[in-house]
Amino acid sequence: MQIKEYQKIITEIYSNIKNVEDIGKVANYIPELGSVSADNFGIHITKINNETFGIGNFEEKFSIQSISKILTLALAYKLEGEKLWQRVDVEPSGNPFNSLQQLESDNGIPRNPFINAGAIVVCDVLISHLENPKEEFLAFCRELSNNATLNYSEKVAKSEKNTGFRNVALCNFIKSFGNIKNNVDKVLDFYFYICSLEMSCKELSKIFLFLADNNFKTHKEKRVITKSQVKRINAIMLTCGFYDESGEFAFRVGLSGKSGVGGGIVAIHPNGFCIAVWSPKLNKKGNSYKGMLFLEHFTTKTACSIF
Amino acid sequence: MQIKEYQKIITEIYSNIKNVEDIGKVANYIPELGSVSADNFGIHITKINNETFGIGNFEEKFSIQSISKILTLALAYKLEGEKLWQRVDVEPSGNPFNSLQQLESDNGIPRNPFINAGAIVVCDVLISHLENPKEEFLAFCRELSNNATLNYSEKVAKSEKNTGFRNVALCNFIKSFGNIKNNVDKVLDFYFYICSLEMSCKELSKIFLFLADNNFKTHKEKRVITKSQVKRINAIMLTCGFYDESGEFAFRVGLSGKSGVGGGIVAIHPNGFCIAVWSPKLNKKGNSYKGMLFLEHFTTKTACSIF
Amino acid sequence: MQIKEYQKIITEIYSNIKNVEDIGKVANYIPELGSVSADNFGIHITKINNETFGIGNFEEKFSIQSISKILTLALAYKLEGEKLWQRVDVEPSGNPFNSLQQLESDNGIPRNPFINAGAIVVCDVLISHLENPKEEFLAFCRELSNNATLNYSEKVAKSEKNTGFRNVALCNFIKSFGNIKNNVDKVLDFYFYICSLEMSCKELSKIFLFLADNNFKTHKEKRVITKSQVKRINAIMLTCGFYDESGEFAFRVGLSGKSGVGGGIVAIHPNGFCIAVWSPKLNKKGNSYKGMLFLEHFTTKTACSIF
Amino acid sequence: MQIKEYQKIITEIYSNIKNVEDIGKVANYIPELGSVSADNFGIHITKINNETFGIGNFEEKFSIQSISKILTLALAYKLEGEKLWQRVDVEPSGNPFNSLQQLESDNGIPRNPFINAGAIVVCDVLISHLENPKEEFLAFCRELSNNATLNYSEKVAKSEKNTGFRNVALCNFIKSFGNIKNNVDKVLDFYFYICSLEMSCKELSKIFLFLADNNFKTHKEKRVITKSQVKRINAIMLTCGFYDESGEFAFRVGLSGKSGVGGGIVAIHPNGFCIAVWSPKLNKKGNSYKGMLFLEHFTTKTACSIF
Structure with missing residues (x-):
C-alpha cells in the first residue's frame, strides 16, 4: 500500500x-x-x-516503559543466542504483568521476556555481557535508530526506584531460585533505567x-x-x-x-x-x-x- | 511457491x-x-x-480429537456471531488443557475455545442453535470438505464417555457458574462425539x-x-x-x-x-x-x- | 460448672x-x-x-447440612481405621468449602474431611463398606442419639441434586484422579441425602x-x-x-x-x-x-x- | 501429673x-x-x-528460628492490641511457609503471624512501637525468661541476610500493598536478628x-x-x-x-x-x-x- x-x-x-x-x-x-x-x-x-x-x-x-523490553530482548538474544531460552520461556502467562505466583510453580523461570519477571532476567543476562550496561544499551538503541538524542529519564528511573517494591520483590524472588546471576541492586537499577527510556x-x-x-x-x-x-x-x-x-x-x-x-x-x-x-x-x-x-x-x- | x-x-x-x-x-x-x-x-x-x-x-x-474444536468454533461463530465471546474468552490460558483452577477465578468463562472448558461451552452454544446437533454438525463438516464419508467413531466416543470424568467435572463446574444453558449430559454427549471425528x-x-x-x-x-x-x-x-x-x-x-x-x-x-x-x-x-x-x-x- | x-x-x-x-x-x-x-x-x-x-x-x-460431615467421618473412621487418611488429609485448606483448585495440585486427595471434596470421599468409603448406605448410616445416627425420629429430608436432598453442579464437578474431578472407587451417581446421591439430615x-x-x-x-x-x-x-x-x-x-x-x-x-x-x-x-x-x-x-x- | x-x-x-x-x-x-x-x-x-x-x-x-515468631507476636499483641489483626490474619495458610502466591490474592495481608510474611509484618509493627527494636525485644525475652544470657547469633543473622532473597521478596511484595510501614531494609534486618535467637x-x-x-x-x-x-x-x-x-x-x-x-x-x-x-x-x-x-x-x- x-x-x-x-x-x-x-x-x-x-x-x-x-x-x-x-x-x-x-x-x-x-x-x-x-x-x-x-x-x-x-x-x-x-x-x-x-x-x-x-x-x-x-x-x-x-x-516508553515496557516497550523497551523488546530492545533489551533483541540485544540479549544477539549476545546470548538460543541459550537465552534456558533462562526465560516464550509462553503467554495468562496472568497480570507483575504476578509472582506463576514464578513459584515455574521455579523462577519467567514465562516470557515481556512480563516484568522475564525482562528482569533479560537485564541480568545483559549485565553478564556488558561492561557498562546502561551506556552500552543506550548506544545500541542510538545506533538502531540513528538517533543520538535518545536517552533515559533520570527522574522516571529514580521515581520507579523509590516505589517499585513489587519489582524488587520479583527480582529477589527469582534470585532465590538462582535465575539471577548478578547483584540484585545492580540488576534493578539497570531495569529501572531501561523502563525510563523516552x-x-x-x-x-x-x-x-x-x-x-x-x-x-x-x-x-x-x-x-x-x-x-x-x-x-x-x-x-x-x-x-x-x-x-x-x-x-x-x-x-x-x-x-x-x-x-x-x-x-x-x-x-x-x-x-x-x-x-x-x-x-x-x-x-x-x-x-x-x-x-x-x-x-x-x-x-x-x-x-x-x- | x-x-x-x-x-x-x-x-x-x-x-x-x-x-x-x-x-x-x-x-x-x-x-x-x-x-x-x-x-x-x-x-x-x-x-x-x-x-x-x-x-x-x-x-x-x-x-482428530481437539482439532475438531476449530470446526465447532467455526460453526458456533457463524451461528452466534460476536455474542459468542461473552461466553468464552480469546486469551491463552497459561495452563494445561483440562485445568479447572482458572475457571474458578474467571467465574466460569473459559479462557479460550480450544481448551476443553471452552470447547464444551461452544458445544452448549451449538446445542442451543441446532435441532439435531450431532447430525447437523456432521453435515456441516461434510459440506466443508465435500466428503460424505466423514464420520464419528462410536467406539472412541463411548470410550471417552466412560472415562472422561474430568470433562464431566468441567461441564458441571461451568454449569454451576451458569455458563452452560442446556442439560449437562446432552452437552457432554455431543462433546464426546465431536472429539471422536476421524x-x-x-x-x-x-x-x-x-x-x-x-x-x-x-x-x-x-x-x-x-x-x-x-x-x-x-x-x-x-x-x-x-x-x-x-x-x-x-x-x-x-x-x-x-x-x-x-x-x-x-x-x-x-x-x-x-x-x-x-x-x-x-x-x-x-x-x-x-x-x-x-x-x-x-x-x-x-x-x-x-x- | x-x-x-x-x-x-x-x-x-x-x-x-x-x-x-x-x-x-x-x-x-x-x-x-x-x-x-x-x-x-x-x-x-x-x-x-x-x-x-x-x-x-x-x-x-x-x-444440619455440613454438620453431618462429622457423623459420616465418625462412621468411616470406625469402619476403615487409620487407612482412611490415605484417601483424605487432615490439613486446613485455606480455601472456600467447595474449591476445586487445591484438588488439582493435591492429585485428588482432599485436604480434610470437612470440605465438600473430603466429605464426598468419605461417602465413597462408606459405600464400599455398607450394603444399604442410606439406611445403615441413618441407623447409626439413630443409635448414637437414641432417637428413632431422625431422618433425611427428601425435599432438600432432591433440591440439592438438581442444583448441586459444583458437587457433581468435585466428585467427577476426584474420580478422574482415582480417589472415588464407586459409581459417581451413587456417591453423590448418598452425599446429598447425608446433607439433608434434619x-x-x-x-x-x-x-x-x-x-x-x-x-x-x-x-x-x-x-x-x-x-x-x-x-x-x-x-x-x-x-x-x-x-x-x-x-x-x-x-x-x-x-x-x-x-x-x-x-x-x-x-x-x-x-x-x-x-x-x-x-x-x-x-x-x-x-x-x-x-x-x-x-x-x-x-x-x-x-x-x-x- | x-x-x-x-x-x-x-x-x-x-x-x-x-x-x-x-x-x-x-x-x-x-x-x-x-x-x-x-x-x-x-x-x-x-x-x-x-x-x-x-x-x-x-x-x-x-x-530457634521460627519459634521466635511467638515472642515477636506476644510483644506486638501487647503493644498494639486487637488492632494488630487488621495487619495480619489468624487463618491457616494451606501453603508452605514462604509462599508468595496467597499474598497476591489476599492483597498483602498475611494469613497468620507464623508464616514468614506474617512474622515480617509483626516485625514492622514492633519497629513502629520501639525505639531500639533489637535491644528492646531482647530485653523483653530476657525478662520473660529471667535469663540475661539470651542473645542473637550475629553469624546466623548475617548468613540469613546474605541468602534470604525470598524473605526480601516477601517484604517488598507486602510493602507494594502498603502493609509494611517502615523501611524495608530496617524491617528485614530486625527480622533476620529475631530468627537468629539461640x-x-x-x-x-x-x-x-x-x-x-x-x-x-x-x-x-x-x-x-x-x-x-x-x-x-x-x-x-x-x-x-x-x-x-x-x-x-x-x-x-x-x-x-x-x-x-x-x-x-x-x-x-x-x-x-x-x-x-x-x-x-x-x-x-x-x-x-x-x-x-x-x-x-x-x-x-x-x-x-x-x-
Whole structure:
C-alpha cells in the first residue's frame, strides 16, 4: 500500500477516535507518569522503504516503559543466542504483568521476556555481557535508530526506584531460585533505567523497523539480529506483547505488537511497516485504550492483519 | 511457491525425521487411542489452488480429537456471531488443557475455545442453535470438505464417555457458574462425539482450506464464515492452539495451528495452504513430537512463517 | 460448672444477641434453605452428665447440612481405621468449602474431611463398606442419639441434586484422579441425602455427646469410636471445622466445632458438654453470624476455651 | 501429673526414639544451620509449678528460628492490641511457609503471624512501637525468661541476610500493598536478628511458660499479656504453628505448638506445662522429624492432648 493511502486511512480513523470518550485511566503508580496530559494522541508510521506519516502528538517524547523490553530482548538474544531460552520461556502467562505466583510453580523461570519477571532476567543476562550496561544499551538503541538524542529519564528511573517494591520483590524472588546471576541492586537499577527510556511515536516507529524489515541494516551497515531471530521476536510479541490481553490484541488487531504503561503501542507488519500509537489512558489490563481502538480500525481498513 | 518445491522440501524433511528417535508417548487415557501404531507418520499439504501433495500415512484416518474444536468454533461463530465471546474468552490460558483452577477465578468463562472448558461451552452454544446437533454438525463438516464419508467413531466416543470424568467435572463446574444453558449430559454427549471425528491428513488439509483461503466457498458455492471471522479464528489458533505450548509453536513454527491428542496437527498459511501432519507420540505438553519437529523444519526451509 | 450457671450465662447472652442486627444472609443456593425464617435463634447445651438446658427455637428441626460431615467421618473412621487418611488429609485448606483448585495440585486427595471434596470421599468409603448406605448410616445416627425420629429430608436432598453442579464437578474431578472407587451417581446421591439430615439444637447437642464424653456409650451400651479417634476428630474440627474461617473460630471461641450452611453450629468441650446453636443468617465465609457471636461470648463468660 | 511420672515417660520414649532411623534432613539453606550435628536430641519440660526435667542435649543452645515468631507476636499483641489483626490474619495458610502466591490474592495481608510474611509484618509493627527494636525485644525475652544470657547469633543473622532473597521478596511484595510501614531494609534486618535467637530446650520450656500458666508473672512481678491474649496465641499456634502440617500436629499430638527449621519444637499444655524438643533433621514439611514423633508418643502416653 502506498504511504498516501495509509495517510488517508490514518487521518480518518484519528479524527473519529480523537473525540471518542476515553474510558481508560492514566497510570499513576509513579508520579511522573501520572502528570502526563491525558489528551495526548499521536500516531506515526514508517514503511520499510522509509516513507513516513505522522499525525497528532507524534513528535512528543513520552516514557516508553515496557516497550523497551523488546530492545533489551533483541540485544540479549544477539549476545546470548538460543541459550537465552534456558533462562526465560516464550509462553503467554495468562496472568497480570507483575504476578509472582506463576514464578513459584515455574521455579523462577519467567514465562516470557515481556512480563516484568522475564525482562528482569533479560537485564541480568545483559549485565553478564556488558561492561557498562546502561551506556552500552543506550548506544545500541542510538545506533538502531540513528538517533543520538535518545536517552533515559533520570527522574522516571529514580521515581520507579523509590516505589517499585513489587519489582524488587520479583527480582529477589527469582534470585532465590538462582535465575539471577548478578547483584540484585545492580540488576534493578539497570531495569529501572531501561523502563525510563523516552521516545516519540516517530522515533518508536523508526527504531523498530528492524523487526519489520528482514534486510534491515543500521546506518553503520550492520545487521542487528538474524532473520530467524526477528521472526521469533515477532512471534513472542504476538503471543505475549499485551500481558493478559495478548489474545485480544491478536484477535482484534492481528499484528505483533507491544504496549507500555506510558500509553504507547508499537505494531509490526512483516516486510511492511512499523506503526506507533500513543494515548496515555489505559484500559483495565494496562494497555492504551485509544491505542488499541485505533489499531483495530487500522488493520480492518487496511486489511493488513498477518492472519 | 510451486507444489513441486513443497514436495521436494517435505520429502526431504520427512525422510530425515522419520528415523529420528521419538521421545514422545502415545496418549493412553482412552484405550482406543493407545492402540494406534506409534510408527504412523503422514503429511499432506493442500494449496488454495487445490494442488496437493502427501507422503507417508497421509490417507489413514485417525482420531482428530481437539482439532475438531476449530470446526465447532467455526460453526458456533457463524451461528452466534460476536455474542459468542461473552461466553468464552480469546486469551491463552497459561495452563494445561483440562485445568479447572482458572475457571474458578474467571467465574466460569473459559479462557479460550480450544481448551476443553471452552470447547464444551461452544458445544452448549451449538446445542442451543441446532435441532439435531450431532447430525447437523456432521453435515456441516461434510459440506466443508465435500466428503460424505466423514464420520464419528462410536467406539472412541463411548470410550471417552466412560472415562472422561474430568470433562464431566468441567461441564458441571461451568454449569454451576451458569455458563452452560442446556442439560449437562446432552452437552457432554455431543462433546464426546465431536472429539471422536476421524480424518486422514489428506482430509484434514482439505477441510481447513476455508481458513487459508479468504475467498473459500464450499462445493455448494456457499461462504462459510466472513473474512474477518477467518482472521480471528486464525489469531486464536496462533495464541491458543497448543495449550500451554502455544507460545513455543508460534516461536518455532510461526503459523496458526491446532493439535489433537491423537497426534494430528493442522497449520494454516493465510492465502497459501493448509498442511496436516500426523504422528501419534506426544511430548509432555500433549502435542505430537514429530509433528512439531516437522513443521519447524518446514517453515524454516520454506520461509513461510507469518512473522 | 453447674447447669444452673450455664443456664444463667446462656440466657443473658441469648437476650443480648437476639436483638443485635444480623448482618448475615440466609443461604439460598437451594430453595429449601432460603425459605427458612431468618429470625430463628436457638441454643441447647447437654452436659456429659446429661443435664441439659435450651432456649429459643431449640426444639425446631432444621437442615444440619455440613454438620453431618462429622457423623459420616465418625462412621468411616470406625469402619476403615487409620487407612482412611490415605484417601483424605487432615490439613486446613485455606480455601472456600467447595474449591476445586487445591484438588488439582493435591492429585485428588482432599485436604480434610470437612470440605465438600473430603466429605464426598468419605461417602465413597462408606459405600464400599455398607450394603444399604442410606439406611445403615441413618441407623447409626439413630443409635448414637437414641432417637428413632431422625431422618433425611427428601425435599432438600432432591433440591440439592438438581442444583448441586459444583458437587457433581468435585466428585467427577476426584474420580478422574482415582480417589472415588464407586459409581459417581451413587456417591453423590448418598452425599446429598447425608446433607439433608434434619435435627434440632436439642438433638444436635445430644448426638455429638460421643465427642465430649470419653466414656460415651450408646443406649445399647456400645462404644462408638476409640478415645484416640475421638480426640483426632476433635482436632480436625478445630483446625478445619469452619472452612477458611477455622482459625477465626479457634481464635475467638476456642472450642472444636462444626458449622453448616443451614445456620447450625455444634461445639465440643472435652469432658464437659456439647452445645448447639442455630441462627440461619450466614456471614461471608458461610458460617452462622449470630451463632459465632454467641459462642464467642459464651466461652469468654464461662472461660471454657480449651486453650 | 507429677514430674516423676513425666520423667519416667519421657525417658522411655527418648530411649526408643533415639535409635529410630531419622528420615529427615538438616536444613541447609543457610550454612550455619547445616553445620549442626544431626545427632542432637534433647527434651526439657517445665511445669507451671516450676518442676522441671530434661534429657539428652537439653542444655545445648541452638538456633530457634521460627519459634521466635511467638515472642515477636506476644510483644506486638501487647503493644498494639486487637488492632494488630487488621495487619495480619489468624487463618491457616494451606501453603508452605514462604509462599508468595496467597499474598497476591489476599492483597498483602498475611494469613497468620507464623508464616514468614506474617512474622515480617509483626516485625514492622514492633519497629513502629520501639525505639531500639533489637535491644528492646531482647530485653523483653530476657525478662520473660529471667535469663540475661539470651542473645542473637550475629553469624546466623548475617548468613540469613546474605541468602534470604525470598524473605526480601516477601517484604517488598507486602510493602507494594502498603502493609509494611517502615523501611524495608530496617524491617528485614530486625527480622533476620529475631530468627537468629539461640536457646536450649531448657531455656525454651521456661520462656514459654507464660503461655501455659494463666497467672504467669515475670520475676519483676509483671503480667506479660492478658489471659484472653494467651488463649488466642495458643489458638493460633494450634491452627498455624506447623505451616502446612499444622493439621497433622493437632491430629497426632493435640497440643498448641510451634516449630523452627533449626529442629526445635515447643508445645504448651494449658495450666500444665511447656515442653521443648530438639532434633535437627526435618521432614518434608520443614518440621523436626523426631521432635514430632516424640511429642506424638508423649501425648498418647500422658493422655494430655487438649482434645
